[in-house]
Amino acid sequence: MSNILVYIHAPAGAPTKGQRELLALAARLGQASAVLGGPADAAALASLGAAGATGFYAAAGGLDATGLIAPAVSLLEAAVRESGATAVLLPNTVEGREIAARTAVRLDAGVITDAIDVDADLTVTKPVLAGSYTVKAQVTRGPALITLKANSVELPEAAPAAGAPAPVHELELGETGPAARITATAPHTATGRPELSEARFVVAGGRGVDGDFGPVEDLADALGAAVGASRAATDAGWIDHSAQVGQTGTTVSPQLYISAGISGAIQQKAGMQTAKTIIAINKDPDAPVFEIADLGIVGDLAVVLPQAAAEIRRRKG
Amino acid sequence: MSQNTGTPLNILVLVKHVPDVQFDRHLSGPGQRLDRKDSVLSELDEYAIEAALALAEARGGDKAGNTVTAMTMGPEAAANAVKKSLQMGAAAGVHICDPALAGSDAGATSLALATAIKQLGGFDVVLTGMASTDAETSLVPAQLAERLGVAQLTNLSKLEIDPGTNTVTALRVGEDGAQSVEATLPVLISVTDQANEPRYPNFRGILAAKKKKITTLTLAQLGLAEEAVGAAGSATRVLSAAPRPPRAAGQVITDSGQAGIALVDFLADAKLI
Numbered sequence: 353m354s355n356i357l358v359y360i361h362a363p364a365g366a367p368t369k370g371q372r373e374l375l376a377l378a379a380r381l382g383q384a385s386a387v388l389g390g391p392a393d394a395a396a397l398a399s400l401g402a403a404g405a406t407g408f409y410a411a412a413g414g415l416d417a418t419g420l421i422a423p424a425v426s427l428l429e430a431a432v433r434e435s436g437a438t439a440v441l442l443p444n445t446v447e448g449r450e451i452a453a454r455t456a457v458r459l460d461a462g463v464i465t466d467a468i469d470v471d472a473d474l475t476v477t478k479p480v481l482a483g484s485y486t487v488k489a490q491v492t493r494g495p496a497l498i499t500l501k502a503n504s505v506e507l508p509e510a511a512p513a514a515g516a517p518a519p520v521h522e523l524e525l526g527e528t529g530p531a532a533r534i535t536a537t538a539p540h541t542a543t544g545r546p547e548l549s550e551a552r553f554v555v556a557g558g559r560g561v562d563g564d565f566g567p568v569e570d571l572a573d574a575l576g577a578a579v580g581a582s583r584a585a586t587d588a589g590w591i592d593h594s595a596q597v598g599q600t601g602t603t604v605s606p607q608l609y610i611s612a613g614i615s616g617a618i619q620q621k622a623g624m625q626t627a628k629t630i631i632a633i634n635k636d637p638d639a640p641v642f643e644i645a646d647l648g649i650v651g652d653l654a655v656v657l658p659q660a661a662a663e664i665r666r667r668k669g
Numbered sequence: 670m671s672q673n674t675g676t677p678l679n680i681l682v683l684v685k686h687v688p689d690v691q692f693d694r695h696l697s698g699p700g701q702r703l704d705r706k707d708s709v710l711s712e713l714d715e716y717a718i719e720a721a722l723a724l725a726e727a728r729g730g731d732k733a734g735n736t737v738t739a740m741t742m743g744p745e746a747a748a749n750a751v752k753k754s755l756q757m758g759a760a761a762g763v764h765i766c767d768p769a770l771a772g773s774d775a776g777a778t779s780l781a782l783a784t785a786i787k788q789l790g791g792f793d794v795v796l797t798g799m800a801s802t803d804a805e806t807s808l809v810p811a812q813l814a815e816r817l818g819v820a821q822l823t824n825l826s827k828l829e830i831d832p833g834t835n836t837v838t839a840l841r842v843g844e845d846g847a848q849s850v851e852a853t854l855p856v857l858i859s860v861t862d863q864a865n866e867p868r869y870p871n872f873r874g875i876l877a878a879k880k881k882k883i884t885t886l887t888l889a890q891l892g893l894a895e896e897a898v899g900a901a902g903s904a905t906r907v908l909s910a911a912p913r914p915p916r917a918a919g920q921v922i923t924d925s926g927q928a929g930i931a932l933v934d935f936l937a938d939a940k941l942i
Binding site: 361362420421422425443445446447449450452453454456457458460461462463464465466475479480481482483484485486487488489490491492493494529530531532533534535536537538539540553575593594607608617618619622625629630631633637642643644645646647648649650651652655656657658659660661662663664667668 | 693703774804809812818821822844846849850905906908910912913918919920921923927929930937939
């Protein structure tokens, strides 16, 4: 059975949904082991084990947390060489892609980003050109380094942790080469809402919100959704840049995407095209977004969104 | 001079000529390659050019010996991306152009770029955009840092270089939040579209660009074998590509006071709530 490594960026007592998806996919492809990109306590190991990890790799003496990317690359390289892994799965984040990129150079291997599925023979399915094509691709040399988009893998029922967690293989990393230093981190302000990149539901606002994200946030909270925004809205300073969806922001593929006051120009469609269901609200009956919406509402978002939010709360009781 | 502008910097900025995202884009042919007509300078590269020009200007510009060179790799038309960079203010251009490069994945692309960068020698800063707007993989900047053996400072929304210590301090948009990061030269830097406001080429810049030199480099000049790049040198291959089935437009209703309720009915019918 082939060895599959999963890079776990920051192990915690409860793995993120994205981490559980990576481990579930790895377990489907072979023997899954987790590469620990940060300190992991017994609870983290147990929960990663319950999510599918049957082995662990960590840096002997811990991974230098102040080094940017380079220490993780050395760890992953060492873990691949030690395990003989045929594939490595990483999150499709900035860090995940860059760690994969550099590790691939060291191993003379190929990287495929934006995966939404991986077959048993390691054929990767991915959307390209803002979701307008679906491509199947393969790594032809070296272990396959694959970064997986969130919301791509159906999660199995949570299995109870089976006995003691698997042993941790400690790897000597040696010199990691020139690395930038992280001197401080200001965590994202907690909004209490789901992470945009992992959210099942997204409510996004554009130019049409005209400075007021209140109605968008109201409906998002009623639905338990993340808040997104078009570039026009973030450029106008109406909402933080981290909310931006699409080509130069976060790529999302939620089950439900509610687009409010977004016209749907080609590059805006990039942010919503891979959503399973799209609902669009726009004052302009000719807005291109209506060409791709499962339900289109020609109307004032400042009226429609609060009414929908109140109705959801009423039905939920 | 009272202002300490430090030693002059040699800055290389990488640019890419990509199909305009304002139009429909297509894959075709046996290798499912991107149709590259109607291409423009990748929008995200404009932020890299601006960052390069600003770093040079902060040190006293070209009068103080700072240089900004724009480099691209691609077919003949890709020289247009370099031309636009020269119009914005870059001093010289390099175009890696060879038919054998077609079909290169990120790994093969980074190999060709790194080989050229080493041959041209002596860059203190290599600057790129956060991603190309065609493949959008963001792999090339990190792979270049690895191949060049320099520190990487990627996804920056803000940066400056201390002239005394040659330390780059920057703000990075990371998974865990906003990170303050630093490294000493030489470095590879990629910037986001939040980093600056790119300048437009003005009339003087457009005229001046006509006199600037673009050096073309072939694989032979780089000393690279044809098999090291292109489809043969790539460690990935595309097996098939299918256009996404067009999303059928659904029902469109006009709000007459109850559309919010209709929205919730739709969600309930689709079992989303």
